Amino acid sequence: MNNYIDYTIIQKYMQELLSIPSPTGNTSKATKYIKDILTDLKVNYHTTNKGAVIAVLEGEDNTIERSFSAHIDTLGAMVKAINENGTLSIVPIGGYMMSSIDGESCIIETMDEKNYTGTFQNIKPSVHIHGNDARELKKTPENMEVVLDEKVKDKSSVEALGISVGDFIFPDTRTTFTSSGFIKSRYLDDKASASILLYAIKYLKENNIKLPYTTSFFFSNYEEVGHGASSSHSKNIKEFISVDMGAPGKGQNSSEYSVCICAKDSSGPYDLELRKKLTALCRDKNIDYRVDIYPYYGSDASAALAAGWDFKAALIGPGVFASHAYERTHQDAVVATAELIIAYSMEAM
Known part of the structure; x- marks a missing residue:
């Protein structure tokens, strides 16, 4: 250098x-x-x-x-739908593999700029429940959702937070600068x-x-x-x-x-x-x-x-x-x- x-x-x-x-x-x-x-x-x-x-x-x-x-x-995502069980269906912004965000933390920003945290999960996230289906599930937007870090039980309780279709979702970047000179981040x-x-x-x-x-x-x-x-x-x-x-x-x-x-x-x-x-x-x-x-x-x-x-x-x-x-x-x-x-x-x- x-x-x-x-x-x-x-x-x-x-x-x-x-x-x-x-x-x-x-x-x-x-x-x-x-x-x-x-x-x-x-x-x-x-x-x-x-x-x-x-x-x-x-x-x-x-x-x-x-x-x-x-x-x-x-890249990023948007809320495509609010599901009856209180999770969020998503649509990706930009071209990325859905497997790259499986299990990642995220922030949902509402139209009035309130922020809520959550996690990207696939719809069969537990091997203890779904067995091989969890391992073999194809990672597509239709098989992914956001689980909110809020005590919500249905669609109406999510809407009460101010979350709506079209809200932006920000995956955690996990930015790290190592002592050996590497930069790791989304x-x-x-x-x-x-x-x-x-x-x-x-x-x-x-x-x-x-x-x-x-x-x-x-x-x-x-x-x-x-x-x-x-x-x-x-x-x-x-x-x-x-x-x-x-x-x-x-x-x-x-x-x-x-x-x-x-x-x-x-x-x-x-x-x-x-x-x-x-x-x-x-x-x-x-x-x-x-x-x-x-x-x-x-x-x-x-x-x-x-x-x-x-x-x-x-x-x-x-x-x-x-x-x-x-x-x-x-x-x-x-x-x-x-x-x-x-x-x-x-x-x-």
Whole structure:
């Protein structure tokens, strides 16, 4: 790791941002956090009509622009129905395996922002009652429910608490920073990268670094449902780099200790010329990197390209193991990603 990256600042941003629930559709508290940081840094920003935050650092050439993005919306759930026995049927927000939340604690937020705790359970949670049915039950939304930590016995007693269909449910993130440098938490996708972007903005601003081009930092809030960065870009942007995550695992080239550069995902190949520039910069600056392909993946860059924006796009990010479950990365990957963003922001196109 190079010495100029202060990981403790990125960790602080991560810890604070991960503590703020922000499933897609309920992100205002997280966007307020982003705006408060930008205000403290005296960085210009604006908010889009659907709630994304775009920070802007002026460059020497403002006729050509570059943009980095990260998303602050996460997976989550909603109350689909209140059952006659006082449990809650759920519908997921975003694409995750229901088995990854089985037995996890959660918070239910009502429309008037009262919070109640509960537990995600499958409908046959006890082997002492259900035997092999408990072991073999398919984990689908229809077979999952939330058991409230309240003395409720029926639907009416739940409704009396103010809980209703459409209320958001926040799974416990269980955020942990280990002494060996690992970060374990739900929603490192993409709050790790959002924290890295905040650090990059802070570093560039406080060190009075002159950027060759005006550079924006797009904090999107609908990425997990496919349209996060589909709108609201400057027409001067020529390069758009989505900062999300790499996906290490069996058969993959990604690593929890590196910045990962995506060659292709489910939306197709990313711009080859831009990828060559990023990999060359990693080699030149001795930044640990991996190139990989993700068959079941889409990004803010994918959404922007599908919406018709005419710029070259790339996808990078720290390697995050067990994506869309209880995720893990390492500070080496976080630092490498910060190094690449800061270094590339100072490069000519």
